Amino acid sequence: MCAGSMTQSAGPRSEAVPVDIPCRIDLGMVGSTNDEARRWAAENPDAWAAVVAREQTAGRGRLGRAWASPEGGAWITLVCPAPSQGVASPAALVAGVAACSVIEQVIPGIPTPKIRWPNDLLIEGRKVGGLLGETAVIDRRPTLLLGIGVNVNNRVDDDLRTPAVNLAAHADGPVDLPAFVDALADRVSRRVAGFFGSGWTDDLSKSLNKRLADRGRRVRLEGAGEPIAGVLIGVGAGGELLLEIDGERRAFVSGELSCRGLE
Amino acid sequence: MIDIRKLKELVKLMVENDLAELDLRDKEETVTIRRGGSGPEMIAPTAYHVPIAAPAAASNGQADADASGGAEDGLIAIESPMVGTFYSAANPDSEAFVSAGSQVSEGTVVCIVEAMKVFNEIKSELTGTVERVCVKNGESVEFGQPLFMVRPS
Numbered sequence: 271m272c273a274g275s276m277t278q279s280a281g282p283r284s285e286a287v288p289v290d291i292p293c294r295i296d297l298g299m300v301g302s303t304n305d306e307a308r309r310w311a312a313e314n315p316d317a318w319a320a321v322v323a324r325e326q327t328a329g330r331g332r333l334g335r336a337w338a339s340p341e342g343g344a345w346i347t348l349v350c351p352a353p354s355q356g357v358a359s360p361a362a363l364v365a366g367v368a369a370c371s372v373i374e375q376v377i378p379g380i381p382t383p384k385i386r387w388p389n390d391l392l393i394e395g396r397k398v399g400g401l402l403g404e405t406a407v408i409d410r411r412p413t414l415l416l417g418i419g420v421n422v423n424n425r426v427d428d429d430l431r432t433p434a435v436n437l438a439a440h441a442d443g444p445v446d447l448p449a450f451v452d453a454l455a456d457r458v459s460r461r462v463a464g465f466f467g468s469g470w471t472d473d474l475s476k477s478l479n480k481r482l483a484d485r486g487r488r489v490r491l492e493g494a495g496e497p498i499a500g501v502l503i504g505v506g507a508g509g510e511l512l513l514e515i516d517g518e519r520r521a522f523v524s525g526e527l528s529c530r531g532l533e
Numbered sequence: 534m535i536d537i538r539k540l541k542e543l544v545k546l547m548v549e550n551d552l553a554e555l556d557l558r559d560k561e562e563t564v565t566i567r568r569g570g571s572g573p574e575m576i577a578p579t580a581y582h583v584p585i586a587a588p589a590a591a592s593n594g595q596a597d598a599d600a601s602g603g604a605e606d607g608l609i610a611i612e613s614p615m616v617g618t619f620y621s622a623a624n625p626d627s628e629a630f631v632s633a634g635s636q637v638s639e640g641t642v643v644c645i646v647e648a649m650k651v652f653n654e655i656k657s658e659l660t661g662t663v664e665r666v667c668v669k670n671g672e673s674v675e676f677g678q679p680l681f682m683v684r685p686s
Contacts, residue, residue, distance in 0.1 A: 356615045359649035388649040403651030407640075410658075414651070493618065495671070509649060523648040524618040524673070 293319040294455065301328040304417045307347035308406050311415065315408045318463070319349040320455035326419075342424030343436070344399075344451050350414040350462050355405050358414040359523070360470055360509040361462050362403040363388060365416055367477045368461035369399065372453050373420070373437065380440045384483040386432075386527055387502075387511050391420065392483050396435035416462070418454065422447050470508050479504045484529055489513070493525035502527070608664055610679035611657060617648035619680065621670040629670075631681070635663045643681055646674060661685040 293314075300306050300323045307321040323346075326339035339345045348365070352358055369391060370383035384392045391399035399420035405412050421436035423444045437445050465474070479485070484502050491498045491513065500513035500520070510521040613619070621629040621644055631643050637657040646653045665682040668674055 354614075355653050358653060359615070359617075359651040362649055362651050401650070403649075405651065405653040407654060407656045410656075412653075493671075523616050 293317060295319055295321045297321065297323045299323070299325045299327060302326055302417075303345055303347035304402070304404055304415050307349050307415045307417075308404070311349045311406055311413045312408055314349075315411065315413075316351045317349065318351065318459060320459065321347045321349065322451055322455070338427060339419055340424045342447065343422050344418070344420040344447065344454055346418045346451060346455055348414075348416040348418065348455065348459055348462070350416055350459070350466075352405070352412045352414045353466055355407075355412040357466060357469075358403060358405045358412065359388075360474075361414055361465055362401050362416060363478055363505070363509040364461050364465045364474060365418065365458045366391060366401055367474070367481060368458045369401070369418060369420065369454060370481055372450070372457045373398070375457075376445065376450050376453060377437055377441050380437070383481065385478065385481045386483045387505065388509070390432065390483075392432070393435055393440065395433070395483070397421075397432040398435050398437065414462070416458075418458065420450075420454065422450055472507075474509075475505060475507055478509065484527065487529060490528045491522060491525040492528060497528075498522075498525075608682040608684055609659060609661070610667075611643060611655070611659075611681040611683060613646055613674040613676060613678045613680055614655070615646055615648055615653065616676050617646040617653070617674060619668045619670065619672050619674045620645040620647060620652075621666070631663050631666075633663055633665055637661060637663060637683060655680065657683070659683060659685055 295306070295310060297303070297306060303321045303323045303326060305328075306323070307319070310319060310321060311317075322344075323339075325341045326345050350361065352361065363385075366385045366389060370385065373383045373391075373393075374380060381394050383398065386392055389401040390397055391401075399418065401419075402417045404415045404417075406415060407413075421434060423438045424436060426434040426436050437450075482502070482504060485504055487502055488499065489502045491500070491511070498513070498515065500515035503512040503514055503519060506512050506521055510523050511525075511527075512519055512521055514520075621632075623630070623645065630645075631637060631641070637643060638660040639656075639658055641657045642654050643657050643663075644655050646655055661683045663681050664684050667679045667681060674680065
């Protein structure tokens with residue numbers, strides 16, 4: 271527990287906004303910060319928190335894929351009590367935009383961080399981080415467990431889909447990891463809490479579209495079935511992906527984008 | 534009669550995507566909504582999709598694609614609270630959370646619905662027996678779509 275480090279609104283749940291950095295739980299080596307956060311949230315319903323690990327041994331990506339998270343990176347799960355399950359997915363997009371802002375703030379002059387819809391963070395086309403959310407329903411109330419991983423000073427390996435990079439490669443030496451983690455937890459929590467209060471806005475669409483990678487390019491959306499190819503138009507009012515396919519605009523809420531073989 | 538919540542969602546979608554007309558049809562109902570204003574450009578209707586799962590050659594005995602949902606013979610539907618992709622298990626190597634014949638109680642996790650890489654666990658809010666799984670693993674689901682039919686106990 272970390273009582274006192276977090277102030278919560280006494281008003282309706284949607285107005286609960288962290289006014290200080292959320293309750294911070296620092297861990298050493300863990301399996302997965304999302305799993306640790308789930309346990310913490312079950313014991314502390316309605317509380318915001320940031321679960322931070324030095325290293326994850328079983329970090330995961332989509333559909334249980336492994337996500338390498340060695341020492342030197344930022345491995346965080348934010349615990350975000352949500353007004354409904356329906357807002358959890360767009361909240362993860364909001365968090366991605368906020369994470370990009372933090373990167374720019376911490377490393378001035380870094381090339382503009384981009385978002386590959388919905389959850390990859392890229393710098394010059396190389397993957398620097400990602401987000402993966404889960405919702406847990408605790409006492410019939412949803413809580414978003416928002417996992418954020420950013421390569422900071424850690425060694426990176428190119429995965430099969432996208433070459434990787436760390437922030438240190440764009441800084442004049444190692445990045446101050448504790449300061450970066452603090453800024454990330456604080457800024458992203460505030461933005462998510464603000465979104466829970468305000469809902470989706472035009473400004474959010476603009477911010478996300480501005481940072482969206484591969485706009486105007488031909489892309490392929492891969493999911494459970496046959497891949498779908500189209501031209502990436504942007505995101506709609508709610509964060510859904512808009513593709514133009516055979517002259518028709520279609521919106522998607524699931525899938526993974528790829529440009530391989532389409533250049 | 535169409536659910537008012539669904540109607541509100543459709544209107545919201547139209548406003549958000551600046552659609553002038555929306556025409557939805559299925560075997561039970563037809564809904565056409567038109568908005569005022571006559572802009573010079575008609576924007577193609579937008580509907581939510583997920584990459585379409587390949588059609589199943591035959592029922593796997595667990596899912597019934599013809600399930601129409603709604604109350605029937607005392608059954609109660611567990612509905613999807615969002616648009617997304619239905620997953621019957623926590624990961625591809627795990628067993629399904631529940632299947633036909635499973636006993637569920639309030640708080641039992643019955644499936645996951647994923648949207649934008651957020652995996653939402655869906656819990657039962659009633660106690661009973663799962664009579665039918667209405668959706669196949671990996672299929673897209675709509676807001677309010679029945680996922681399971683449960684016979685309360």
